[in-house]
Amino acid sequence: MGIVQGDQMILNIGPQHPSTHGVLRLEVRTDGEIVSEIKPHLGYLHRCFEKHSENVTYEQVIPFTDRCDYLASMNSNFGYVVAMEELMEIKVPERVDYIRIIMGELNRIASHLLALGVYGLDIGAFTPFLYMFRDRERILDMFELTCGARLLYNYMWVGGVSHDLPKDFEKICIGFLDYFEPQIKEYNNLLTYNKIFIERTADVGVIPADVAVSYGVTGPNLRGSGVKWDVRKDEPYSIYDRFEFDIPVGEGQFGTLGDCFDRYWVRMLEISQSVKILRQALKDIPDGNVHQALPKKIRPPKGSVYRRTESPRGDLGYYIVSDGTPVPYRVKMRSPAFTALSCLDEVSRGWMISDVIAILGSLDIVLGEIDR
Amino acid sequence: MTVDFLIDWFAAMGDFPVIAFLLAVIISGIPIFLIMALNAIVAVYVERKVSAFMMDRIGPMGQGPGLHAGKWGLLQTAADAVKLLVKEDTVPETSDKFLFKMAPYIIFIGAFMGMAAVPFSSVLQVADFNVGVFYIIAVGSIGVIGIVMAGWASNNKWSLYGAMRSAAQIISYEIPAGLSIIVPIMMAGTMNLQLLIQSQSGTVWGILPNWIIFNNPFTFIAFFIFFISAVAETNRTPFDIPEAESELVAGWMTEYSGFRWALFFLSEYANMFVVSGLAVAGFLGGWQSPIPGMFDSAGWELFWFMGKLILLIFVMMWFRWTFPRLRVDQLMHVCWKVFIPIAMFNIFGVGIWKLIFG
Numbered sequence: 015m016g017i018v019q020g021d022q023m024i025l026n027i028g029p030q031h032p033s034t035h036g037v038l039r040l041e042v043r044t045d046g047e048i049v050s051e052i053k054p055h056l057g058y059l060h061r062c063f064e065k066h067s068e069n070v071t072y073e074q075v076i077p078f079t080d081r082c083d084y085l086a087s088m089n090s091n092f093g094y095v096v097a098m099e100e101l102m103e104i105k106v107p108e109r110v111d112y113i114r115i116i117m118g119e120l121n122r123i124a125s126h127l128l129a130l131g132v133y134g135l136d137i138g139a140f141t142p143f144l145y146m147f148r149d150r151e152r153i154l155d156m157f158e159l160t161c162g163a164r165l166l167y168n169y170m171w172v173g174g175v176s177h178d179l180p181k182d183f184e185k186i187c188i189g190f191l192d193y194f195e196p197q198i199k200e201y202n203n204l205l206t207y208n209k210i211f212i213e214r215t216a217d218v219g220v221i222p223a224d225v226a227v228s229y230g231v232t233g234p235n236l237r238g239s240g241v242k243w244d245v246r247k248d249e250p251y252s253i254y255d256r257f258e259f260d261i262p263v264g265e266g267q268f269g270t271l272g273d274c275f276d277r278y279w280v281r282m283l284e285i286s287q288s289v290k291i292l293r294q295a296l297k298d299i300p301d302g303n304v305h306q307a308l309p310k311k312i313r314p315p316k317g318s319v320y321r322r323t324e325s326p327r328g329d330l331g332y333y334i335v336s337d338g339t340p341v342p343y344r345v346k347m348r349s350p351a352f353t354a355l356s357c358l359d360e361v362s363r364g365w366m367i368s369d370v371i372a373i374l375g376s377l378d379i380v381l382g383e384i385d386r
Numbered sequence: 387m388t389v390d391f392l393i394d395w396f397a398a399m400g401d402f403p404v405i406a407f408l409l410a411v412i413i414s415g416i417p418i419f420l421i422m423a424l425n426a427i428v429a430v431y432v433e434r435k436v437s438a439f440m441m442d443r444i445g446p447m448g449q450g451p452g453l454h455a456g457k458w459g460l461l462q463t464a465a466d467a468v469k470l471l472v473k474e475d476t477v478p479e480t481s482d483k484f485l486f487k488m489a490p491y492i493i494f495i496g497a498f499m500g501m502a503a504v505p506f507s508s509v510l511q512v513a514d515f516n517v518g519v520f521y522i523i524a525v526g527s528i529g530v531i532g533i534v535m536a537g538w539a540s541n542n543k544w545s546l547y548g549a550m551r552s553a554a555q556i557i558s559y560e561i562p563a564g565l566s567i568i569v570p571i572m573m574a575g576t577m578n579l580q581l582l583i584q585s586q587s588g589t590v591w592g593i594l595p596n597w598i599i600f601n602n603p604f605t606f607i608a609f610f611i612f613f614i615s616a617v618a619e620t621n622r623t624p625f626d627i628p629e630a631e632s633e634l635v636a637g638w639m640t641e642y643s644g645f646r647w648a649l650f651f652l653s654e655y656a657n658m659f660v661v662s663g664l665a666v667a668g669f670l671g672g673w674q675s676p677i678p679g680m681f682d683s684a685g686w687e688l689f690w691f692m693g694k695l696i697l698l699i700f701v702m703m704w705f706r707w708t709f710p711r712l713r714v715d716q717l718m719h720v721c722w723k724v725f726i727p728i729a730m731f732n733i734f735g736v737g738i739w740k741l742i743f744g
Contacts, residue, residue, distance in 0.1 A: 211717055
């Protein structure tokens, strides 16, 4: 951080702070309210995920992936099992693919709801947070119905899923979607189009497209900068190529392209697109066995695989090296939140402390995934 | 019940002016304190329930009288008050201990003194000044000294930020608040709160009560500027940047706990009460009935005053649970570039209106 000169002051935001979205410490050099440099300190939540993985069998890695991005555990599982199946060249039954996509998209909605609600809280609006949690609760109820867990599911296994969908799940899920879609309008009326909210987010924390690309920012943060890149569409995995959906990108409608509002708004639009995918998947889901392709003992052939998937936070990549034993030689996770956080310093220079909180919130980081 | 009445009463009993004065002040101070405490307890409970219903929750349901676990959480705030009183009251090692302990009392005194001039009805007012409006505005700004003191003495960067923001905000918003409260003073020609309210009797435009807010377009605008500035002066959302929870943890209150924190809390709700009381007295006819000539006995006067005041406090709560928070520069922008010019223009407009229409 260097020497503090003149009127400057070093301020520690975190590790215990209401708006760091976990245990993150930001060392901020400020001049009054104006921020001139930010240095994030990571590692408060480091649990040796990658090293642990080298000492357990391939199946036992899955619960660890849950705990990385704990707000979108289904998507974390999804990335890992897709990578494993690519390494082992397994074809899963069609029903499994559908179930995975339903779960993944439901969890994307849940994760975005939390991101948007907490973003409102960062800006100072309490009520939207509670409304979004109310609706997220119903998604968690559906997960509980399916696999018994509400946060850390360990639901997707290599070659299948742990449990088949419960009876009437389709009906419950359609019922939820019918209830949920009008709610999006309510969120917009309450928070998105609020004059103060727009004032606080538009034009603030602009990430230009080239900066976003050079920092490796992905997911809604990249799309908020106007770059149309979504792994589900551009490098389809599982059966995402069968579904009809759009990739919303930021338009800079209230300010500059790539500002906090755009990142927020892209997430809001993505929720509607997930609803669209869910409706299609629930309509076409075939019958079948969900355990059919499950190998008795996972012993992948020698080799390595890198597979990226679209988690709610962006490109979630797994690099898995196998030496032919039941224990992975190396598991590397490419965390989207980590790359998103890396651009915080460049983006927030010259803004105020309140804006740093707004920018950090708009990046939607999950510290479990950054520290791993 | 005014102080003057008590002083006269004691003076009639014997010639001890100092003792009579002290007794009168203490006796009239007790109800103020009780009202403050009661106000905080009721307002916190109401705020919890109001916010809960706005957020689709049920709010506190535990403590309270009832057959088993209790009903409606009626005693939740009382339980919280007891908790705050028995809690350890920490003073940070590195703080400036004298100022740190002093600050809550100064803030409390500011709120307490303001309560003395609130006209509950034509007879219920502790101190009836000839400069009541001026007095409330003046003592209302004592609190900012305590806030800066608390922020500085805590020796905590968050507290310092909160204090600086708060000082800038309260001092700035006093200007539009002061400029718009001049409007009722111009209309009534007095700063005495009782005379101000008495001037608002009768009707205007035939049907509406003759409250200053309905008198002409300028007074209508002035009310809203005053009310919004008053919300800003009490540090409530959307102007709660001095204690912005998601940015500054708790602002200038970060290092406080227990009873000292309770004093801050008490003062915040008392300040809400006082500024709403001033808004009601200055613009909404005070204790005058909304239907002129009906329901205007002494009991009804208290009812109307409290009804209007509670309505304004409810609107403040409504603001808080609906709006996001402004940024510090946007806050200043609204104050200096929007409210102050409009408030200035209002004074001018009211002057001309009075000249033409009387």
